[in-house]
Amino acid sequence: MHEQLGRPARDVVGIAARCVCGNPVVVATAPRLTDGSPFPTFYYLSHPGATAAMSGLEAEHVMREFAEELDEDEELRAAYQRAHEAYLRDRAAYGEPAEIAGISAGGMPTRVKCLHALAGHALAAGPGVNPIGDRALERAGWSLQRCTCTNPGASG
Numbered sequence: 001m002h003e004q005l006g007r008p009a010r011d012v013v014g015i016a017a018r019c020v021c022g023n024p025v026v027v028a029t030a031p032r033l034t035d036g037s038p039f040p041t042f043y044y045l046s047h048p049g050a051t052a053a054m055s056g057l058e059a060e061h062v063m064r065e066f067a068e069e070l071d072e073d074e075e076l077r078a079a080y081q082r083a084h085e086a087y088l089r090d091r092a093a094y095g096e097p098a099e100i101a102g103i104s105a106g107g108m109p110t111r112v113k114c115l116h117a118l119a120g121h122a123l124a125a126g127p128g129v130n131p132i133g134d135r136a137l138e139r140a141g142w143s144l145q146r147c148t149c150t151n152p153g154a155s156g
Contacts, residue, residue, distance in 0.1 A: 010029065010033055010034075010039075011029055011030040011034055011039070012027045012028065012029055012030075013028050013029065013030050013094055014028045015027055016028045016043055016120070016123070016124035017120075017123040017124045017144060018144070019047065019144055019147050019148075019149055020144060020145050020146070020147050021149050023047065023147075023149045024046050024047065025045070025046065025047040025050055025123055025144060026043050026044065026045055026046060026047075026120045026123045026124045027043075027044050027046050028042055028043060028044075028090075028094070028124070029041060029042060029043075029044050030094055030095065031091050031094055031095045031096065031100060032095055032097045038097040038099040038100045039100075040091075040100040040103045040104065040105055041105045041117055041120075042087065042090060042091035042094070042105065043087070043090075043105070043117065043120035043121045043123075043124045043125075044117075045116045045117070045119055045120035045123075047148075047149075048150075049142065049148035049149070050119060050123070050142050051116060053119075053137075053140035053141070053142040054115040054116045054119050054136060054140065054142075055116075056140065057115050057136055057139060057140055058115055062115070062136070062139060063112045063113070063115060066112045066132050066135060066136070067111065067112040070110075070111075070112060070132070076131055076132075077109075079131045080108060080109055080130075080131055080132060081108075081109040082129075083108060083109070083121065083125075083129055083130040083131065083132075083133070084104045084108035084109035085109075086125060086129055086130075087105065087108065087121055087130075088102070088104055090124075090125070091104075105117035105120075105121065106121065106132070106133075112132055115132075115133075115136045118130055118133035118136055119133045119137050119140075119142075122134050122136070122137055123137070
């Protein structure tokens with residue numbers, strides 16, 4: 001994890017998704033860090049390839065496009081609301097700090113703010129749970145099933 005993030009991992013409670021080779025892609029982080037700080041981002045994208053793919057989309061202003069789709073599509077808004085609720089349920093199993101009550105990540109349920117967080121949720125929860133995260137992964141062409149690790153098999 002340290003090698004992927006470039007820093008020590010903080011308060012990881014589990015690996016939420018792995019590459020086909022076994023390396024971590026998404027970590028689950030405690031909703032309250034050991035220093036007492038609330039941390040709303042339960043699913044944290046840790047894989048350098050996935051992170052770079054989402055950064056590339058953000059640089060291309062894809063978030064604006066997804067936000068416009070969200071504004072225009074009632075079914076997409078409903079699915080995104082369900083994704084937000086699923087995220088909160090998943091995180092609640094590890095605690096519910098009052099400071100982040102009702103706050104998930106990535107701008108859910110009304111905005112598209114961080115594709116890294118949304119893709120992390122989509123990878124951890126599986127296809128069909130987070131529609132914006134799914135769209136981001138599809139647009140980037142990034143998948144758990146195609147290894148882009150620089151050290152395949154070196155899980156940690």
